[in-house]
Amino acid sequence: MKQIMRAIGLMSGTSMDGIDVALIETDGIDYVKPLKSTALDYNPDFKKQIERALVDAQSMTNRQGRPGCLADVERAITAWHIYAVAQLGEIADVVGFHGQTVLHRPGEGYSVQLGDGAALARESGMDVVFDMRANDMVHGGQGAPLVPVYHQALAAQLDEDTQNGGVGFVNIGGISNATFVFKGEDPIALDCGPGNALLDQWVQSEAGIPYDDGGHIAGEGIADNTIVERYLQLPFFERQGPKSLDRGDFTLDYVKGMELSDGAATLAKLTANAIAKSAADLTRMPKMLIISGGGARNASIMRYLNEVAGDDVTVAASESYGFNADMMEAEAWAYLAVRSLKGLPLTFPSTTGCDKPVTGGVFAKAI
Numbered sequence: 074m075k076q077i078m079r080a081i082g083l084m085s086g087t088s089m090d091g092i093d094v095a096l097i098e099t100d101g102i103d104y105v106k107p108l109k110s111t112a113l114d115y116n117p118d119f120k121k122q123i124e125r126a127l128v129d130a131q132s133m134t135n136r137q138g139r140p141g142c143l144a145d146v147e148r149a150i151t152a153w154h155i156y157a158v159a160q161l162g163e164i165a166d167v168v169g170f171h172g173q174t175v176l177h178r179p180g181e182g183y184s185v186q187l188g189d190g191a192a193l194a195r196e197s198g199m200d201v202v203f204d205m206r207a208n209d210m211v212h213g214g215q216g217a218p219l220v221p222v223y224h225q226a227l228a229a230q231l232d233e234d235t236q237n238g239g240v241g242f243v244n245i246g247g248i249s250n251a252t253f254v255f256k257g258e259d260p261i262a263l264d265c266g267p268g269n270a271l272l273d274q275w276v277q278s279e280a281g282i283p284y285d286d287g288g289h290i291a292g293e294g295i296a297d298n299t300i301v302e303r304y305l306q307l308p309f310f311e312r313q314g315p316k317s318l319d320r321g322d323f324t325l326d327y328v329k330g331m332e333l334s335d336g337a338a339t340l341a342k343l344t345a346n347a348i349a350k351s352a353a354d355l356t357r358m359p360k361m362l363i364i365s366g367g368g369a370r371n372a373s374i375m376r377y378l379n380e381v382a383g384d385d386v387t388v389a390a391s392e393s394y395g396f397n398a399d400m401m402e403a404e405a406w407a408y409l410a411v412r413s414l415k416g417l418p419l420t421f422p423s424t425t426g427c428d429k430p431v432t433g434g435v436f437a438k439a440i
């Protein structure tokens with residue numbers, strides 16, 4: 074009989090805005106039932122500390138090293154996660170702990186997520202699975218994205234017609250990533266390009282606000298197609314997937330000097346067109362794109378995405394299918410933790426480029 078477990082997932086993504094916490098019930102295969110969730114926002118001071126950690130991480134020479142402020146920030150990140158689990162107030166069989174990515178170098182075979190899994194297990198009294206990207210990279214994978222196997226499980230909950238037409242799950246976080254699921258086939262996945270990260274940096278530097286709420290600033294501007302194309306000619310977009318990105322892989326250089334709303338419109342259009350471009354190498358197009366992540370709340374990104382998707386592809390928010398747009402990644406980390414305990418693959422050659430389907434994660438026992 075398939076063993077059903079209660080699992081908590083913890084995701085602190087590239088936007089560095091806080092921690093998403095989700096409790097699900099799952100067998101790690103095709104049964105998934107989200108039960109409860111909560112979110113904890115980092116305060117602005119702590120966000121600045123993580124930004125300093127991103128800078129200090131550039132001097133890392135191996136993934137165990139913690140130069141500069143990294144050791145202190147790792148302790149603090151762990152403490153925030155201990156608090157986040159306490160806030161949820163639930164007991165689970167296992168906790169899937171992502172940690173904070175401070176460096177992602179797939180070309181050199183390593184990716185670093187700050188977070189002490191053993192300390193979280195000790196303090197929460199629950200078993201923890203963490204460091205889930207590393208084994209994929211040992212097997213030649215990109216170490217990201219890892220959510221695709223969860224997207225595949227969600228796709229199986231959709232009605233037959235939708236499944237038969239093919240479904241693309243698109244997460245628009247700091248970086249955007251997509252999983253294309255065609256029934257009976259391994260999922261195809263890749264990072265698409267900048268999600269909200271460049272847009273966030275743009276409105277922060279030009280207007281001192283954290284993000285373009287609702288996409289209203291971009292909605293008042295006019296996108297410069299030449300600049301969008303300039304970005305899309307960068308080598309990352311020429312490569313076929315599987316492929317993955319580090320947060321700092323793109324800069325604002327091409328929009329510098331633009332007016333605030335025109336720059337925002339250009340970056341919102343870039344986000345949409347990069348997602349469309351990521352589907353260009355598929356042998357057939359999915360009929361449905363299901364959008365999650367904070368970018369789903371940016372009406373300008375959604376409008377450009379609808380435009381570029383054309384009439385044959387429906388673009389829908391996750392909520393229309395009963396999925397939680399904000400919690401999908403946290404739920405995925407819970408699901409992945411259960412798969413790790415069961416020794417099931419987390420990644421596939423078609424999702425990360427690993428040499429065979431591989432499991433992963435480091436186990437920390439509750440004491």
Ligand SMILES: Nc1ncnc2c1ncn2[C@@H]1O[C@H](COP(=O)(O)OP(=O)(O)OP(=O)(O)O)[C@@H](O)[C@H]1O
Binds near residue numbers: 246286
């Ligand atoms: N109401 C909103 N309107 C517009 N944009 C929003 C809104 N709410 C959130 N966002 C955008 O979504 C971002 C956060 O998205 P999300 O939490 O999905 O990212 P993440 O999980 O940290 O990133 P990643 O998936 O790359 O790890 C914010 O930085 C902001 O740009």
Ligand SMILES: CC(=O)N[C@H]1[C@@H]2OC[C@@H](O2)[C@@H](O)[C@@H]1O[C@H](C)C(=O)O
Binds near residue numbers: 247264317
């Ligand atoms: C190294 C790293 O943390 N990558 C993140 C990032 O944020 C989005 C995209 O880039 C994705 O590849 C990944 O996260 C998701 C949760 C994943 O692994 O599926």
